[in-house]
Each structure stands twice: as structure tokens, then as C-alpha cells.
Amino acid sequence: MSLRIEPLPRMAGHLPFMRGRLVRIDDLVPGMVAAFGVRAGRDARTDLAALAMRETSAYFGSHFNANMKSAMDIDQRQPLRSAAMAGAMVDLGDIEVDMAAFGLDIAIRQIVARICRRGAIPIMLGGDQADGVSASAGLGEAHAESPESPALVLICAAPRAGPAGTADGFCTLSQPLRENNRHAGLALTFQDLRKSFECAVGMMLDHFGTKPVHVALDASAIASHWHATHADAGFDGLSLSECRALFRRLGRANIASLSITGLDPTINGLSLVKTGQRLLLTAILDLIYARLDVLGPRLEPGP
Amino acid sequence: MTTPIGFSSPVRHFFAGEPAGIAALRPGDTAFIGMPSDATHTSRIGARFGPRALRHETSQLMAALRREGQGQLFDLATGQICRLTPCRKLVDLGDAAIDPLDVEQMIRSIAGLTGGAIRQGALPVAIGGDHFNSYPACLGVSEALMECEPDARFGYIQIDGHLDFCDRLAAWGPFNHATNARRCSELPNLRRENMVWIGIAGWVDGNDVSEIEGFGGLIFSAEDVHRIGAREVARRAVAHALRNCDRLYLTMDVDALDSGFLPGTGSIVHGEITCRQYLDLLEVFAEAPLCGIDMVEVSPPLDPSGRSEAIAAQLLFEVLRPRLITAEGAQA
Numbered sequence: 184m185s186l187r188i189e190p191l192p193r194m195a196g197h198l199p200f201m202r203g204r205l206v207r208i209d210d211l212v213p214g215m216v217a218a219f220g221v222r223a224g225r226d227a228r229t230d231l232a233a234l235a236m237r238e239t240s241a242y243f244g245s246h247f248n249a250n251m252k253s254a255m256d257i258d259q260r261q262p263l264r265s266a267a268m269a270g271a272m273v274d275l276g277d278i279e280v281d282m283a284a285f286g287l288d289i290a291i292r293q294i295v296a297r298i299c300r301r302g303a304i305p306i307m308l309g310g311d312q313a314d315g316v317s318a319s320a321g322l323g324e325a326h327a328e329s330p331e332s333p334a335l336v337l338i339c340a341a342p343r344a345g346p347a348g349t350a351d352g353f354c355t356l357s358q359p360l361r362e363n364n365r366h367a368g369l370a371l372t373f374q375d376l377r378k379s380f381e382c383a384v385g386m387m388l389d390h391f392g393t394k395p396v397h398v399a400l401d402a403s404a405i406a407s408h409w410h411a412t413h414a415d416a417g418f419d420g421l422s423l424s425e426c427r428a429l430f431r432r433l434g435r436a437n438i439a440s441l442s443i444t445g446l447d448p449t450i451n452g453l454s455l456v457k458t459g460q461r462l463l464l465t466a467i468l469d470l471i472y473a474r475l476d477v478l479g480p481r482l483e484p485g486p
Numbered sequence: 487m488t489t490p491i492g493f494s495s496p497v498r499h500f501f502a503g504e505p506a507g508i509a510a511l512r513p514g515d516t517a518f519i520g521m522p523s524d525a526t527h528t529s530r531i532g533a534r535f536g537p538r539a540l541r542h543e544t545s546q547l548m549a550a551l552r553r554e555g556q557g558q559l560f561d562l563a564t565g566q567i568c569r570l571t572p573c574r575k576l577v578d579l580g581d582a583a584i585d586p587l588d589v590e591q592m593i594r595s596i597a598g599l600t601g602g603a604i605r606q607g608a609l610p611v612a613i614g615g616d617h618f619n620s621y622p623a624c625l626g627v628s629e630a631l632m633e634c635e636p637d638a639r640f641g642y643i644q645i646d647g648h649l650d651f652c653d654r655l656a657a658w659g660p661f662n663h664a665t666n667a668r669r670c671s672e673l674p675n676l677r678r679e680n681m682v683w684i685g686i687a688g689w690v691d692g693n694d695v696s697e698i699e700g701f702g703g704l705i706f707s708a709e710d711v712h713r714i715g716a717r718e719v720a721r722r723a724v725a726h727a728l729r730n731c732d733r734l735y736l737t738m739d740v741d742a743l744d745s746g747f748l749p750g751t752g753s754i755v756h757g758e759i760t761c762r763q764y765l766d767l768l769e770v771f772a773e774a775p776l777c778g779i780d781m782v783e784v785s786p787p788l789d790p791s792g793r794s795e796a797i798a799a800q801l802l803f804e805v806l807r808p809r810l811i812t813a814e815g816a817q818a
Contacts, residue, residue: 242529256690257686485705
């Protein structure tokens with residue numbers, strides 16, 4: 184008997200994020216989640232992060248897995264309404280930067296603002312922590328005339344940059360004793376999350392209120408035991424379980440934009456396995472599913 | 487002065503056992519079978535190198551024990567003086583003949599070896615390979631038991647990050663590493679209501695869960711292992727798998743382990759079962775009436791550090807502990 188009976192799913196060539204449709208910004212409609220890549224790397228090979236995350240996501244989207252007729256998270260006993268995802272996930276390609284005209288930060292700000300104005304949720308793939316803050320500025324630009332200024336939650340090992348101006352709405356979740364935390368209106372540590380998850384997340388959500396929120400996840404926040412994803416190994420970072428649980432809760436807030444920065448897919452030895460970036464995508468999916476409210480009610484618990 | 491370290495032979499045998507054919511097996515022996523095939527894995531391959539890596543790691547493990555204990559060991563966990571089992575009771579039957587282009591030939595080849603071991607009264611321990619190889623290994627056990635004891639039925643425990651209960655995958659049809667548990671469930675003397683899965687994590691097909699729980703199978707997710715505890719899960723699993731059965735088949739997929747511990751496997755999930763929990767499970771299963779064991783999905787090329795095969799060897803040691811070492815008496 185022959186081994187394969189039908190063509191294999193495409194795993195080569197141009198793979199968009201989560202196998203979403205390739206569209207232009209003008210095609211976006213409210214409710215869409217629009218990924219775009221940033222090909223920039225100042226300190227590490229974060230310029231390859233968008234490519235790596237797109238490739239990895241081709242294996243990891245439960246909503247497009249044709250072999251899974253009724254996707255369900257077995258740990259949570261929670262089904263996924265795959266049909267509700269149809270058409271919501273799109274990819275805009277990589278950002279084009281005319282460096283002669285303006286810098287990368289301005290380009291990021293502008294593209295995030297354009298996506299948000301169309302009612303879609305941008306996901307920025309790649310770049311470093313400062314680019315994540317630029318993306319949050321784009322959200323601010325889109326809501327410039329709104330009565331509620333947006334909030335930013337920066338999840339990283341050590342906040343190196345904060346938004347210009349007021350600290351109101353700026354929340355950090357990081358390792359303790361970082362100087363820049365004092366710029367934040369609310370500075371939480373990974374230990375706070377471990378001591379009392381509900382309390383820490385509750386404080387965070389109270390801090391945001393009804394504001395639109397930008398979630399800036401930097402790979403430095405991730406514990407290296409997942410497999411190093413960031414140039415600086417961090418051994419007391421967030422575990423996958425913590426990250427998933429946090430994202431599931433944050434996804435129920437008014438998340439308006441998201442950036443995933445700091446991922447260096449070339450870290451020696453571990454890039455072959457790409458375990459870290461696979462698991463990172465797992466966590467990000469939790470946020471996307473929760474934000475789009477495509478998770479069904481929890482079923483009866485297991486044994 | 488130099489110390490001889492012995493030859494670093496490229497040909498090693500599982501747990502430093504003796505190479506032999508099926509005819510040389512005697513009742514009570516442990517028969518190891520290599521299944522060097524990953525042609526039925528659908529994404530990241532490399533598990534075909536698993537048997538070779540585990541031959542190396544398990545023989546290193548035994549060599550270290552022999553060297554350290556001079557044949558006699560003190561088990562800190564039980565406080566007992568133990569002796570290593572003589573090599574002659576550990577038999578390496580070699581690798582099954584694999585034709586990656588002919589799945590049915592591969593199935594017959596593996597089933598012939600595990601079935602042969604059962605007919606001789608030995609315990610077959612089949613080492614993969616991707617997880618599809620588990621099906622022919624279990625098929626051989628099933629066929630041989632049917633001949634020896636037509637009325638006997640056996641239960642089934644699968645430690646895995648995935649259910650592997652698809653009926654077919656679009657491109658791959660019915661024979662691949664996501665269908666092995668369903669194929670096993672179709673064996674006539676394997677009782678479906680005695681099937682147990684442990685360590686399942688992440689996204690699965692809800693229809694598979696409904697079907698399994700509908701026919702009486704039991705699923706312990708990774709979350710359940712954390713919540714209930716590994717030993718208790720193992721005890722409940724054995725009790726369920728042995729209802730109206732007197733023996734059980736155990737299949738161990740290393741991808742149930744958190745990939746932070748064991749990255750050298752093809753289909754990683756956010757499993758989060760730790761090495762300690764996996765060992766605790768196996769400590770209970772080692773005392774169960776096992777009629778066949780397989781370990782699959784160790785993919786050495788996917789872990790340049792080499793720790794994946796070392797951990798897998800330790801897991802194998804734990805489940806085979808009663809066959810590898812013999813307690814001689816209690817130490818005060």
C-alpha cells in the first residue's frame with residue numbers, strides 16, 4: 184500500500200501567519216486580526232522572527248487543522264468554534280520602511296494606527312522591545328480623539344523603554360527590581376503573578392478599565408526552560424502555563440493591538456528544534472482565541 | 487597509569503543484552519526489538535534513529551551500573567541490596583526489516599517479532615520509530631495471545647501528548663503516527679473500554695474525546711496528572727485497564743514529556759509532564775502484568791544535546807526495573 188494517498192498540506196513557499204489570507208490594509212474590516220512583520224534587528228536576529236513565527240504557525244493553528252473536526256483544549260476541556268475563526272485571521276506581509284523618509288518607529292506607528300482605524304487588531308511580529316512600544320504609540324494615534332487614551336502592558340524581563348508622556352495606563356509585568364518600572368502606573372512582577380494569579384491579573388484589568396489595550400510581549404519574559412527564544416537567557420521568566428493563563432484572561436479585556444518582539448530564531452543549537460517558538464505560538468493563540476471569543480463553554484471535567 | 491575503558495563498539499544491544507533470534511528466547515526473557523521507521527510520521531522526522539541511540543544509551547546505563555556496583559547495587563529509594571539481571575535474560579532481536587515505501591510489509595515485519603516473543607513466553611519491548619510502529623507491535627502481541635489464549639483479553643495504556651485516535655489523516659490515510667491508537671482499538675482481543683490515555687495536552691479533536699469516553703475509555707490530561715498526582719493517576723489507570731482483563735499493553739510516547747526536558751521528538755506539545763512525573767507513572771506500571779511494551783518518538787537528530795535519548799533510556803530502565811535488577815534483601 185502506498186504511504187501517501189493525497190497531496191500533503193503546503194509547508195513550503197510563502198506561509199502567512201496562522202495560514203491567514205494575504206490582504207491589504209484597505210481590505211481590513213472590523214473584527215479581523217491582521218498580522219504584519221517587522222524585518223529589523225538591532226541587537227539580535229529579531230529580523231528573522233516574523234519569518235520564523237509564520238513558518239511555525241503553519242503547524243500550530245488548531246482552527247485550520249483539517250484533521251481536527253472539532254478542536255478542543257483537553258487541559259481546559261474547552262472546545263474551539265473553528266468556524267468563527269474563518270476569515271478573521273489575515274496577514275498583511277512585512278512592513279516596508281523607507282528609511283530615507285522616516286525611521287522604523289514612525290513606520291510602525293503609522294501602520295498600527297491605520298490597521299486600528301479600520302477596526303482590526305494588529306499583531307506585530309518581530310523587532311525588539313522598543314518596536315513594541317512604537318506599536319503601542321500607533322494605537323494611541325488611532326485613538327487620539329477618543330475620550331479614553333489607550334493602555335499598554337509591557338511583558339518582558341526588564342523594561343527598557345516606556346511610552347512617552349503619562350504613565351497612566353502603562354503597566355509592566357517583569358522581573359523585580361528594574362529601574363524603569365517606576366515609570367509604570369502599575370509595575371507587577373512575575374513573582375506577583377505566581378503568588379496570586381487572580382489578584383495580579385485583577386489589578387491589571389482594573390488598571391486598564393475599559394481602555395483599549397496594547398499587549399507588548401517581549402520574548403525575554405519567557406523562561407528559558409521552554410527553550411531559549413531571546414538573546415538573554417532568563418531562568419525565572421514566565422512558564423508556558425503562566426503565559427497561557429495570563430493570555431486567556433487578557434484576551435477577555437479590550438485588547439486592541441499586540442506585538443511579539445525579541446524572538447531570535449537563530450539561537451545556537453536550539454534553533455534546530457524551534458521548540459520555544461512553537462510553544463510561544465501556542466500561547467499567542469490563546470490570546471487570539473480569547474480575544475475573538477471563539478472558545479466555547481467548558482465541558483464536564485475529566486476523571 | 488591508564489584504565490582500560492573497553493571498546494567503543496558501534497554495535498551495542500539494548501541494556502547490554504545478548505543478540506539472538508526468536509528461537510533462542512526462553513520464558514521470562516525480555517525481548518527487545520528495534521523499529522527504525524519514521525516514514526509514517528507526518529512532519530518532523532528523525533525517530534528512525536531512535537533504536538540505535540537507545541541501544542547506545544541503555545547499554546551505557548548498564549555498563550555504568552555494573553562498573554559502579556561491581557554487580558551489586560544499593561537502591562537508595564527502597565533501601566534494598568540489588569543485583570543486575572544476567573545479560574542472557576535480556577535479548578536483542580535486532581531491528582525489524584523496514585521498507586519505507588510499503589507500510590503493510592513493515593506492519594508484518596514488526597508484528598512477526600513481537601508475536602514471536604510472546605509465543606516464546608518472553609516480554610516484547612519494541613523501540614521506535616514513530617508512534618505508528620506501536621500498532622504493529624501491539625498487533626503482534628494481539629495475534630500471538632489469540633493463538634495461545636483465545637479467550638484472553640488485554641487492556642491498553644498510552645502515555646502520550648496526543649490521543650493518536652484519528653481514523654485517517656487526509657494525505658496519509660489510515661496508517662500514520664496519528665492513527666495508531668485507533669488501529670489498536672480495532673484489535674479483537676484488546677478491550678476498548680480498558681483503554682487509558684495519560685498526559686494528553688493542548689488541542690485535540692473533541693469528537694475523538696467524545697468517542698473514547700463514550701465507549702468507556704479513560705483520558706487523563708497533563709493537567710489531570712498535575713492535579714491528581716502521577717502515582718494516583720497510574721494506579722487509577724491500571725485499575726481501569728485491568729477491569730475484566732489480566733494483562734495490559736503499555737505504549738510510551740516520549741512527547742508526553744515537557745519539551746523543555748525532552749526536545750528530541752517530532753511532535754512537541756505544551757505537555758508539561760515532568761521527568762519526575764513520567765518516572766512515577768512508570769514505577770507503578772512496572773509492577774503491572776504487562777504483556778508488551780513499546781517506546782516511540784525518540785528523535786536524536788532533533789536534539790543536538792543528546793539528553794533526549796538519555797532521558798528515554800532512564801524511562802525504559804524504570805519500567806523494566808523489576809526485570810533488570812533483582813532485590814536481594816533489605817538493608818538496615
